[in-house]
Amino acid sequence: MTSLELTLTGAQILLPSGLERADLGLADGCVVSSVTGRRIDLAGYLVLPGIVDLHGDGFERHMAPRRGAMKEMAEGVVAAEAELAANGITTAVMAQFWSWEGGLRSPEFAAGVFRAIQQVRGNVVTDLIPQLRFETHMLDDYAALPDLLEEWQVPYLVFNDHLPHDRLAEGRKPPRLAGQALKAGRSPEAHLEMLMALHANGDRVPAALDALCLELQGRGVIMASHDDHSAADCAAWQARGLRISEFPETAEAAEARRAAGGHVILGSPNVVRGGSHKGNASAVELIAMGYCDALASDYHYPSPRRAALMLARSGVLDLPAAWALVSSGPATILGLTDRGELAPGKRADLVILDAQNHRVAATFAGGRVSYMSGDAATRFLS
Template sequence: MPIELDLQGARVLRPGGWDHGPLSLAGGVIVDGPVGRAVDLTGYDLLPGIVDVHGDGFERHMAPRRGALRERDAGMVACAAELGACGITTAVLAQFWSWEGGMRGPEFAEEVFAAVTAVAPTVPVDLRLQMRLETHFTESFEAAEAALARWGIGYVVFNDHLPHARLAEGRRPPRLTGQALKSGRNPEAHLALMTRLHEAGDAVPGVLDALCARLAAQGIRMGSHDDRTAAGRAAWRARGVTVSEFPETLEAAQAARDAGEPVVLGAPNVVRGASHAGNVSALDLISAGLCDALASDYHYPAPARAAWRCVELGLMDEAAAWALVSEGPARVLGLADRGRLDTGLRADLVVMDRETRRIAAVFAGGDLAWMSGPVAARFIS
C-alpha cells in the first residue's frame, strides 16, 4: 500500500537541480503537500529511483548453484530485495534465449519469465523483462516469438556469441569444455552445434529482416548488443533496431549518436575504469558525450557507484551523473512517468546518506522497497 509522507529537511535532486523544499508522497506518486506524516530527513539526500535498463544479476538468485538448486519464485523475491537495497526501483531483467543452453537456453528462460510474472505484482520494485535473442538461433525464432507473446515481453535485444573467426578457421574455440558443461552437452556436441549455426550464417540476415519487421509491427522495442562498426549499427537501424547496448568501439557509439539513437553503457565498466573484455572504456564514451544510460549489466550495486564515479572524475556534475541512471534509462525505455522527482510522477526515490553516499531507504511507486540503519528511527518515531 503506497505511503503518505511529507519528507522534510533533505536536499532534493529535482529536474532543476538541488533544493531543500519538502517532497510529499501519496497514492504512489509525488504530490504537492503536505499530505501525511512529516519525516525529518536532515542530513540525507533524496534522488530519483534508479531505472536499470539491462541487468542479469538475478541469475545467482534463480540458480544459486548450477545443477543443484533452482529457486524460482523465492529467488526472484530475493532479487527484488537486492534491487531495492541498490536503489533500483525499475529493473529490466535481461534473459538470454540462446543456443548456448543451460542458464542461457529457452528452458531456463521460460522459468525466469514465469517467476517474474508471478512475483512482479507482489513486490514494490517494477520488474520488467527483456529477451536477449541470439541472432543465429533461427531455428528457435518461432518459439521465441511465442514466448514474447505469452509473457508480454516488450523488449528484445540481439546478440551473437558464436566465435565465428575460430569456427571459420576450423579451430576449437577457447573455453569450449567449460561452456559445454554449462549447456549440459558434451564438448563435441557443443562444437558441432556451433559449427552448424555458423555455416548457416548466410541465411541469417534475411531471417532477421523478417523477424524484426514482425516485432516492430507489434511495437516491441529492439536493441543490438556489442556493436563494433558504423556499418553494423546501420544494418540494425534498417531493421528498426534502435537501441545500441554496450557498443564496443567509439565508431559504433558515435554512429548511434549521429542517428539520434540511445547508447546504453555498462556501469561496472565505469566503476572498473575499463572494459573487462578489452573494449572501449565507458568513461571515454561518457567523456565524449556518447552515453544516454548506464545499466547494471551483471552487478546491481554498480549504477549508483558509477554515477558518483563520474562526479569524482570531474566528468559531470551530480545532477547529470545521476540522470545517467534515472532519467536517461527511463527515456530509453519510453517511461515518461519516472526518472525524475517531479509532481505527478511515480514516487520512486532513493534516500541517501549525504556524507557516506550509502543508500539508507528506497521507495518504489510509493511503497517501501528497502530501509536499513539509523534512518529507520526517523520514519518510526
C-alpha cells in the same frame, strides 16, 4: 496497494531544477506539489530519483545458486528484487539469455525465469521488466519467438551474437569449449558440432532478422542491438528499426548510433572499474564525448549508483547530469514518461542516500517502501 502519504524535509533533494534543500510530498504513489501527511526529518541525507536499470543479469545467482538448484525460481526472483531495492533500483530490466550456451542461458531456463517473474511481479514493490537476450544464429527458434514473448509478457528483446566466428571459420576449437559443453550438458564433440552448424547459418541470418524485426516491431516490442563494433553494424540494425545500442565496443559505433538519433546504453561496471574487462572502449571516455544516454548494472547491481556518483565526484559530469544516466535517461529510452525525476505527478520512485558515505538508506517505488535500514528507518518508524 496502499502507498504512504508523507513529506520529506531537511534533505538535499535532486529536483528537475537541481539539488536543493526542499520539502518533498508523496501521496497516492506520486510526488505531489503540496506538503502532506506525516513529516519525516531527513537532515543528513540525499533524496534522488529512483534508479531505472536498463539491463541486469545479476539475478542469475539467485535463480540457480548451485548447479542443479533451480527448483524455486519464483523465490529467486523475490531474493533478487530485495537486492535491487537495497541498491536503489526502482525499475529493473531483468535480462535473460536465450542461447546455444545452455544451462542458465538455455531456452528452457529462460521459460522458467519469465514464468517466475510473471508469478511474483504483482507481489513485489520494484517494477520488474523482463528482457530476452536472443542469439541471432538460432534460426530454428525464430518462428515461435514472437508468440512466446507475448505469452511471457516480455516487452524488450536484445539481439546478441556470441559465437566465436573467427575460430569456427578456421576450423579450430574455440577457447573454453569443454567447460561450455559441461554447462550445457553436452559432450565437447557435440557442442563443437552444434557451434559449427550455427556458424554455417550466417548467410541466412540477415534476411531472417529483417523478417523477425518487422514482425516484432508490429507487436510493439522494444528492440536493441548488443556489442556493436562499427558504424556498419549500427546502420544494419537501424535499417531494421532498432534505435538502441547496448554496450557498443567502440567509439565509432557509439557515435554512429547517436548520429542516427538512437540511444546508447553503457555498463556501470565499466565506469566503476575504469575500463572494459574485455578491452573495449572506456565508458568514461564515451560519456565525456557525449555518447551515452544511460548506464545499466550489467552484472553488478551496486554499480549504477556508484558510477553516477563517481562521474560527479570526478567532474566528468555534474550530479544532475550524472544521475540522469541512471534515472531519467533510461526511463526515456523505455518510454516510461511517469518516472525518472522527482516532479509533481511523477511516480514516487526515489532512493535516499546517506550524505556522508552515499550508502542506500531507503528506497521507495511507487510510493511504497522496497528497502529501508539503519537510522533512516528509525526516523520513519519513530
